[in-house]
Amino acid sequence: MFENLSEKLERSFKLLKGEGKITEINVAETLKEVRKALLDADVNYKIAKNFTDEVKKLALGANVLNAVKPGQMMIKIVHDELAKLMGGTMTDIDLKGTPSVILVAGLQGSGKTTFSGKLANHLKSKKGRQPLLVACDVYRPAAVEQLKVLGASIGVPVFFEEGSTDPIAIAKAAVAHAKSKGYNVVIVDTAGRLAVDEAMMKEVTKIKDAIKPQEILFVVDSMTGQDAVNTAKEFNDRLDFSGVVLTKLDGDTRGGAALSIRSIVDKPIKFVSAGEKMESLDVFHPERMADRILGMGDIVSLVERAQEQFDTEEARKLHKKIAKNQFNFNDFLSQISQIKKMGNLKDLAGMIPGMNKMLKNVDIDDDAFKSIEAIIYSMTPAERENPELLNGSRRKRIASGSGTTIPEVNKLLKQFEETRKMMKMMTGGGKNIARMMGNMPRQ
Structure with missing residues (x-):
């Protein structure tokens, strides 16, 4: 995860090694390399520039103690700004409502269905909830079957209507079913498309209006970089979603989505996911992710x-x-x-x-x-x-x-x-x- 970005940031900090103090010249040289590292990681240019400008201001304004080496001070400032860029603090999922209704949206192939299963497993095993998964993707071949297999593997029931082609009606019926049977969380897996289109947006908006979810989670493939951020903006303009889920963080991800998405849509990243295992879902902690990007590990999560x-x-x-x-x-x-x-x-x-x-x-x-x-x-x-x-x-x-x-x-x-x-x-x-x-x- 983020290996290339971590390596390039580490190289940029080496420019300050051996320096006795932070100066405008050595800060400028270091931050030029930091900005290049961020751009190579597919971070939006404006965000990368604003980030390095803020780091420069803090570095030159910092009251550096004699005992602190310039390189260490710069790493601390960059770490804190990276965490701030990704949201600052952890934002928990909203489980108010009886039942709590969670709408899962995103493009086809982003990992929505797998995430829906992982979220159900997370809420069942860690929050003591009784979730109900809802299959509202009536277009993709075997989408319902995939959700049923995932549900069976974690002991969570799946609501579906055989032969139905109306996802709005399925979603409404699922919420009514959950109320009657005592399920306290409803997770609605919606259909995606290979690209954003008007029909998909209208459909998911109608589902939202019909079931009035407490949470709308936008699932995005982190390997798609800036494309992911652009798609998030289009979805947010229509859905006003409440949080972001980054999937496929175990792939060859450059980190652009994780570092840019909060600034573009002003919505928190709530979960990160890696791999196919139902247990491989983590609540997103910006400060811990900053640790990992800077090669400091993440002992707390471990x-x-x-x-x-x-x-x-x-x-x-x-x-x-x-x-x-x-x-x-x-x-x-x-x-x-x-x-x-x-x-x-x-x-x-x-x-x-x-x-x-x-x-x-x-x-x-x-x-x-x-x-x-x-x-x-x-x-x-x-x-x-x-x-x-x-x-x-x-x-x-x-x-x-x-x-x-x-x-x-x-x-x-x-x-x-x-x-x-x-x-x-x-x-x-x-x-x-x-x-x-x-x-x-x-x-």
């Missing part, structure tokens, strides 16, 4: 995702097993499963400060655990429970059953054993850690 997946009681039981050296391959599989639920692995790694640069040309896909899982699933229940049973003949059988090699099996077993020892050492408290440090070879 911890929040982990807390959502890791059960406190299970963690307590696991701690006891580790302390008794009883951590086994069943526990290992459980940990892998929870990590995978947290989202795209490269995206997770990018939340750790400095990792984006290290992983720039490294491809981490969601199959990264595939061979490890294959090896573990090729073990018998007794072997998973008692790794000590894994002698040479058993390892040979596991390698054959998992489609891997004996060295690969041996490597996993060695890593597992080292991990188990380290985990036990860490749960033993200060004495064990001191003992471990004392046993380390001296330089």
Whole structure:
């Protein structure tokens, strides 16, 4: 996410390295590079110019302490202005109303239907709501079927009318159905087109007038850059939507949409989405996104995702097993499963400060655990429970059953054993850690 922009901004700050103070000359040189980085990221020229003008004013007016290096001061100013450009603070979704009605709009291919499913899952799992998904795309082949599959995967019902070609009537009937059955959130997935056209605008406006939603969320493909911003303006002029959703942030996105859209439509970005997994939806925090753009990671979001997946009681039981050296391959599989639920692995790694640069040309896909899982699933229940049973003949059988090699099996077993020892050492408290440090070879 934003790798190219992050890299170019980092290069621009290097111009201030070694400088004793901020001056008009070195600020101008740095901000020239910052502006170029923003334009290359497909940020609107006027927005990029206004941004760098504001940074320059703040940099030259800042009361810089002697202890603060110019480069660090500039990064702080740019960070704060980036966050401000994207909205400043997080804006939560409005769930007033019984039921709360959310209208989802956007162009075809922007990811509306997938987002509708992710939003339903988010509201169900994190807000304790009972959502109803509504299929109002009566034009795209298999659109209703796609929503039904997504709904089934997260345990959320989907309202549709077989054979109906009237999305306004479907939307009205869905809200009435939700009221009668006790659903407290209605998420209406509308039809899109390959480009903005009058028929689509009239239809979605009529749906809006018919169901009077609390929220109108405009879904935009972040990879389309300035085109996304222009489309957002056209939709906002007609719909006056309440928030923006940026999808496909895991793609080769340059960042222009995220950095420009708030300034153009004056509406907050409420959610960002990456990947196809129903769990991969995040509430948008401008300051955290600014951290990530500047290569500072996003530890807060990483911890929040982990807390959502890791059960406190299970963690307590696991701690006891580790302390008794009883951590086994069943526990290992459980940990892998929870990590995978947290989202795209490269995206997770990018939340750790400095990792984006290290992983720039490294491809981490969601199959990264595939061979490890294959090896573990090729073990018998007794072997998973008692790794000590894994002698040479058993390892040979596991390698054959998992489609891997004996060295690969041996490597996993060695890593597992080292991990188990380290985990036990860490749960033993200060004495064990001191003992471990004392046993380390001296330089």
